[in-house]
Amino acid sequence: MLYAFPAISFFTGIKSNTAGSFYISRIVLWVVLIIIFLYTLFVERGSFLLQEEKKYAVSFYAKAVIGLYLASVFGSAFLNILVHLVTHENTSDKLVAISYLFKNDYFLIIFTCLTAGVMEELLMRGYMQPRIEKIYNSSIAGIVISAVLFGILHSTYGTIGQVVITSFIGIVFALFYKKYSNIKILIICHFMIDFVSLMIMNFIDFKHLSVF
Template identity: 65%
Template sequence: MNLNGKYALGILLTFVLLAAVMLYVFPLIYFITGIKAFNAANFFYTRIALWTVLGLVFLYSLFIEKNTFLLWKDKKYSTLFYIKAVIALYLICAFGSSFLNLIIQLLTREGMSNKLAQISLVFKNNYLLIIFTCFTAGAVEEFLMRGYIQPRIEKIYNSPYVGIIGSAALFGILHSTYGTIGQVVIPFFIGTVFALFYKKYSNIKILIICHCMYDLVSMMILNFIDIKHLSAF
């Protein structure tokens, strides 16, 4: 198998593993623990499963592709650039997502998904779980979606645009398990913004920080706002 074939297989492996975690990890955890409840402990184990996926993909890149996990070497920037980039990315994602959410609400009047409602109850005042969840999402999703998948799609199709749109589309599709249109469209938008930034500046650390911050603000809203008002956000 040539290198592009190995890249394609790695992308497929990554998507299948992430989809399996999103769809089937809770039943597996219920079976292992014997506790059929959507609680903090079981949710914590699902985050461990995501780290496991990252580890498996890393091993695949090392031993099957025989290549570095990050095809694009991280560029170094000043502390001031980090601060400006994180703030700019956050504001673009926050305002863009709010606008898209407003449009979706006007067109579909869809409410908050049952899964998100369950998650909001699990996170209630559990700050350690919130922090660990945000860090997991930021690190695992950025390493896999932008760091691993985006450059390899670009290599296969010899097109940066296919890499950007392809990685963003996979990012949106994986969030479809939350059960709403907004949870596909908004992640696709954020994935596109992040992919454009990664292509231009080649720095995964900035994306991880911004992703963590974005999720942390969202989770704190989930924590403090009454659940019946959450669809507005």
């Protein structure tokens, strides 16, 4: 997953980030998800989700998504300020460049948010977290390691802030999944975080949204 863009560049000859290469990279991530699903089916010979999904009322879904969203956004903004004060790093040039790919391309925005929400939550929380917990016989290990790996997954944006912030969100989501065992709520919230962010960037220059 970390090498999706370099692999696309190698096989297609596309050296810069374009809307086309970004579409291909999202398709590659869906392929990764399918491969892991087939691995669980034919190698592990078990269920993709080790934690049984719990059902909740619609009102709980609404409150959980809003609560997770607010905790993630405000917590991330606070951490971003701290990281900036400590490291004095600039906004990721790569993230700025990618943000311009989404300008008025609403299908790309929705496809990207859907891919991130479904693929990352199923793999990082649904698949990896309970397996890490099982391997080390520790729920803390499952939460922390899956969150750190989630942060590393976003290291390609080139800043410490992106890794720290996504690791924080990973911990929030992992704690929720451990307690409530519902991956659908995390998928919805993940989609919502990315969708709102990209829509705001679509209408406002990203350079003015460094804290956000």
